[in-house]
């Protein structure tokens with residue numbers, strides 16, 4: 001079969017499965033199966049049987065609403081590809097707001113910072129930050145063994161093994177007065193909302209990366225004392241917020257001596273990054 005026929009039949013199947021950009025995804029899945037860039041599928045003639053079979057397997061997975069990034073095995077974050085798959089949250093574009101804000105608070109790409117990423121997942125925040133802040137050292141903590149495998153793999157892929165330690169641990173275990181910068185994109189979805197999310201999220205992404213307890217705020221309550229203890233004096237924390245959560249933050253952190261320095265919007269204008277300072 002020709003690529004166009006494969007893309008058309010694949011797109012019809014994906015559309016029937018409820019996928020919005022079915023044609024674009026079908027073409028990208030074909031490119032993935034062929035091991036070529038998207039545009040090369042436009043000029044190819046016949047597809048060899050093994051590649052057609054790989055495409056069929058990818059379509060079946062996507063029809064079941066498995067995340068596109070789990071099937072291709074990577075997701076771009078801060079213009080860098082990150083390996084992802086079962087057991088780890090797929091990095092989201094809005095999370096890049098935390099990196100933007102860190103660059104704004106620490107202009108000129110200063111050297112030698114100590115950076116932590118609590119709940120590092122794929123390692124996307126820590127790896128991106130360490131590439132922006134030269135000669136800095138990082139600690140990525142995650143309570144999930146599966147997630148940590150991805151973080152470790154991504155740290156190695158960016159040759160950061162000497163600068164980044166990826167550790168299986170609860171964020172309570174972060175060392176005291178150790179960090180200039182702490183990133184955290186915590187689980188923040190109210191438990192009852194999770195079954196109603198897109199199947200890609202509710203069926204496939206790890207519950208431990210999503211579930212923020214009954215009101216979605218459990219992790220922020222837990223993080224107040226952790227951040228107060230683990231930031232160096234003068235240090236900053238950059239926390240991702242869910243929609244509508246910004247107004248709840250002051251009582252979570254002020255009692256622990258942390259000051260809200262800014263709440264920055266993402267590209268959609270949603271208050272997304274809470275910047276806390278330890279005086």
Ligand SMILES: C[S@@+](CC[C@H](N)C(=O)[O-])C[C@H]1O[C@@H](n2cnc3c(N)ncnc32)[C@H](O)[C@@H]1O
Pocket residue numbers: 089090091092095118119120121122123124125141142143144147169170171172185186187188208209210
């Ligand atoms: C929303 S995901 C964020 C992953 C990654 N930082 C990102 O932005 O794509 C939250 C991560 O925190 C981890 N996590 C949740 N509670 C934790 C805890 N108490 N200690 C350490 N990690 C935790 C989860 O396993 C998950 O990988």
